[in-house]
Amino acid sequence: MTGNTFSGNIVVTGAASGIGLALADQLSAAGATVYALDRRDCPIGSVRTLLCDLSDSGSISDAVAALPGEVTGLANVAGVPGTAAAQTVLAVNLLGPRLLTELVLPRMAEGAAIVNVASVAAYRNTESPESIDALLRVRDRAGLHAWLCDHPVKGPAAYDTSKRALVDWTQLLSAKLTARGIRALSVSPGPVETPILADFEASMGADAMARSHDAVGRHGYPHEIGAVVAFALSPAASWLNGIDIPVEGGLFATRAAAKSPVFEGLSL
Template sequence: MVSEQLSEQRKVVVVGAGSGIGAATAAHFHERGDYVLAVDVRPNETPASRHELCDLRDATAIAALLDRIGPEWDLLAYVAGVPGTAPAADVLKVNYLGMRLFTTGMLPLLRQGGAIVTVASVAALGWQQRVDDLKGLLEATDAETVERWQATQDPNYPVYSTSKQAAIIFAKRLAPAAWQKYGVRVNTVSPGPTETPILTDFEDSMGKEVLDTVKAMVGRHATVADIVPVIAFLGSPEARWINAQDIHVDGGFVAPMSVGAPIEL
């Protein structure tokens, strides 16, 4: 029994494991017997095999961490994110640039058949219409370029939405090459409003009345227990032919915005 359990153990990196969806993701894999590396900017008590601290705004810190952890991983779950109430530069550095640097750096460290799952957001709705607008950001590979790009943008456009739009587009662009060169799949998960410690920050940045409307439409906000199984599935061998996809986990509230009013029953 012990040898069978060990043979099924996988090695998982969870970035943003200190709280919310990230903590729940790390705990999920830890509880099922996987070797979990929990990465966060702050010390935490999240159940895991190993903890590492990393400031995702710092490219040097990311590179040093990747050098320390070595190869032979099965899954990277990049769950780290800061809300739109944070400084714009930090939002873009953590939600987009840090994700980009971490995921590309992890590719050679993942086993063939491995996976990368990034948590995006339904706040990225409309990313298809912004591919050209985000060209400069998507070409940026360092913090200074990201900050210069943001300085030229409309300050009234939500930077959180921008960061998650860029994350989805980047993942979709990375996925074909990651699959062909490394045998690694790349997907994103886009939750709707979720009961986590930073939900009040989203109420401040997006408007509580907006989130209350979403809640009324589908009956409740999501919980981490609604989101984690989707991350786990996309990172599993069972999802072996799912690549370059963005999966909405929102209770269905986004759908009527693109296909029209719901059918009355």
């Protein structure tokens, strides 16, 4: 764990498995009252599950209506990989977290924090800034369908784009909420040993995933990402705001070093 202690109610999406489950466990052990929003029950006895489908606005509204009146933290962890249809990827990874955040915000006061789990895939996005801006103006599935007609991205590319848009939206959100004393930031994991790792190998290519593994010696583990998200939610991170935190074991640094003309000459 991070050594942080928590009080109050924290909402975690995707808490039935993977990073969300690890985070819910860490937060609960540190004193938080955790509400898990997922399509399946969270297996942690101390965590209350509210069944929720992030691709369904009505399901999101129903889940929020069942939350307590005050929420001190929100972690948008749930997501789907690029093996899913592009509309599903963008709905779950972007529209769902955005709607959930907007509905939870009236329950948040000064000192609350929002952490959106994005991905290092955000940095592979090939859609233009103008395209991302247009995507961020989308409010519903009909608008999403129209955006996809103009920008026909497929599953893997849709995943990259969804995470780029989530990072950019989080930065805008943080600027909007600064006056209210509510923080918002994103965390971008590299490959992580979760139940959907095989889906990422299928969508991104097993060779590409193997190269990421070999570059830093292994993939990450859910508790390692959870620990960073837990810290970002905590009062100890009170001066962290509006940034994206890559949590990838040095993958970016290793790739940059491989292109550096001075790396081999470094004497350590």
